[in-house]
Amino acid sequence: MPDRLVEVGYQPSPYRSVRYALPEKRARCAMLRMLLSWRASLWKAVWRELAVWLFLYFALSLAYRVAMTEDQRHVFNRICSYSIYYTSAFNFGSLSLFLGFYVSYVSTRWWQMYTTLPYIDTMANALKACTADDGATTKRVIKYCQLCYLVTCRSVSRHARALYPRLEDCARDGWLDAADRDAFEAVSRELPHGSAWWIPIMWSASLLKDARASGAVASDQALTFLTRELLNFRSQCGRMLDFDMIGVPLLYTQVVTVACYSYFVFCLVGRAQYTRPRQLGDPIDLYFPFFSAVEFVLIIGWLKVASKMLDPYGQRCLLTFDATDATFDLIWVLMRNREVGDAIVNFGHPKAAPRGDPWPPAGFARTPEAEAVLCDGEGTPARRGSPLMVV
Numbered sequence: 173m174p175d176r177l178v179e180v181g182y183q184p185s186p187y188r189s190v191r192y193a194l195p196e197k198r199a200r201c202a203m204l205r206m207l208l209s210w211r212a213s214l215w216k217a218v219w220r221e222l223a224v225w226l227f228l229y230f231a232l233s234l235a236y237r238v239a240m241t242e243d244q245r246h247v248f249n250r251i252c253s254y255s256i257y258y259t260s261a262f263n264f265g266s267l268s269l270f271l272g273f274y275v276s277y278v279s280t281r282w283w284q285m286y287t288t289l290p291y292i293d294t295m296a297n298a299l300k301a302c303t304a305d306d307g308a309t310t311k312r313v314i315k316y317c318q319l320c321y322l323v324t325c326r327s328v329s330r331h332a333r334a335l336y337p338r339l340e341d342c343a344r345d346g347w348l349d350a351a352d353r354d355a356f357e358a359v360s361r362e363l364p365h366g367s368a369w370w371i372p373i374m375w376s377a378s379l380l381k382d383a384r385a386s387g388a389v390a391s392d393q394a395l396t397f398l399t400r401e402l403l404n405f406r407s408q409c410g411r412m413l414d415f416d417m418i419g420v421p422l423l424y425t426q427v428v429t430v431a432c433y434s435y436f437v438f439c440l441v442g443r444a445q446y447t448r449p450r451q452l453g454d455p456i457d458l459y460f461p462f463f464s465a466v467e468f469v470l471i472i473g474w475l476k477v478a479s480k481m482l483d484p485y486g487q488r489c490l491l492t493f494d495a496t497d498a499t500f501d502l503i504w505v506l507m508r509n510r511e512v513g514d515a516i517v518n519f520g521h522p523k524a525a526p527r528g529d530p531w532p533p534a535g536f537a538r539t540p541e542a543e544a545v546l547c548d549g550e551g552t553p554a555r556r557g558s559p560l561m562v563v
Contacts (some may be wrong), residue, residue: 217476218469225468228440229461255442259435267435267471274428275478278420282481285415286500290321290408292509296516298401302394307517309383314513316372316379317405319347321509323369324409325502328416331486332502369413373406412485420482432475439464 210216236248295317299310322342325332336342343353352375360368377399384395443464480498 214469214473214476217480218472221472222465222468225436225440226461226465229464232440233459252442255438259438259442267431268474270431271428271471271474274424275474277424278478278481281415281420282484282498285412285484288408288411288415289500289502289505290317290405290412290509291505292317292405292513293516295401295405296513298398300516302390302398303383303388304390309379309388310517313376313379313402314517315347316376317402318506318509318513319352320369320372320406320409322347322506323372324412325506327369328412329486329502332506335503369409370406373402373409376402416485425482428478429475432471435471436468439467 236245240248292314296310296314299313303310319342322332322336326336327333336345339348339353339356342348343350348356356368356371359371380389380395380398380402383389384392389395389398443461484498484500485502486499
């Protein structure tokens with residue numbers, strides 16, 4: 173890990189530790205354990221709002237039973253009936269449909285933002301296959317591609333910008349040398365909008381052109397193929413900037429949020445408790461609003477799903493990641509690209525490998541570990557992933 177990340181105490185996001193999965197096949201009540209888990213769960217997302225809503229509900233109920241006079245209760249009962257009449261027109265079904273479109277839009281955008289992240293594998297393998305020099309061109313182009321991604325991350329993420337606030341910090345970790353830094357700053361000063369993330373791609377294109385002139389790239393077709401892959405990498409970085417610049421419309425988010433919370437504000441009054449003589453059709457006098465609480469958890473939980481996905485690049489995050497958030501660790505992708513790019517450049521196919529059939533003789537040997545996974549220890553096939561495991 174580069175020295176700069178060690179100094180600031182960077183730790184990769186523990187994605188795997190928050191992945192929910194059913195326990196082992198012999199565990200009992202597997203589904204119940206999954207539903208009752210706390211980390212990265214629905215309950216952790218909504219418990220504060222639910223506690224506030226229940227507090228207001230019980231405060232209103234206590235005021236109705238203790239503090240109000242009979243005339244005030246009569247007026248309050250009429251207000252409750254009025255609220256029930258109008259909230260029934262905007263009931264759970266209509267609100268969930270209205271909220272569903274918003275969550276679908278946000279989740280689709282969230283996944284598209286993840287698939288936009290550029291990985292170096294395709295570019296590095298293309299350079300490995302199409303260049304015939306000692307690897308100098310390949311290493312330089314890969315380094316410039318990673319620099320382009322790093323500059324893009326500094327533009328779209330406060331987390332990356334806090335880790336690498338200046339070009340000097342990038343140079344100290346080896347993402348560019350002093351000459352590249354001076355050239356980058358010189359070109360950046362000439363740009364009217366300050367958008368300099370594409371400069372390393374321009375340098376890479378020049379290197380590929382020089383490599384074709386020197387014969388390191390064998391043919392024009394190979395040069396066209398490498399240029400296409402380079403521009404694809406550039407397009408992915410550009411899409412990251414597009415997603416950061418064009419977010420979810422504020423009006424859309426405000427409408428959905430106001431609709432959800434105002435609905436439950438009216439439910440506080442419309443579903444309050446009654447102490448007047450019961451009549452046919454009156455709601456049951458429950459001390460705890462069971463059904464309203466379940467409805468609150470589902471609707472507000474749905475809204476929380478969308479709110480967690482609004483900022484996956486971490487424009488509002490600093491050095492610490494909350495592993496329960498749907499935020500992408502862009503620095504992890506940067507470190508991964510560096511390691512994989514170096515491995516592809518430095519290691520290739522073993523030239524001393526024997527020719528002939530690459531597959532082993534007939535049959536594959538099973539290790540004891542593989543036997544334990546495929547079977548349940550008694551020689552019968554395991555039920556992992558089957559309906560029998562769930563029930």
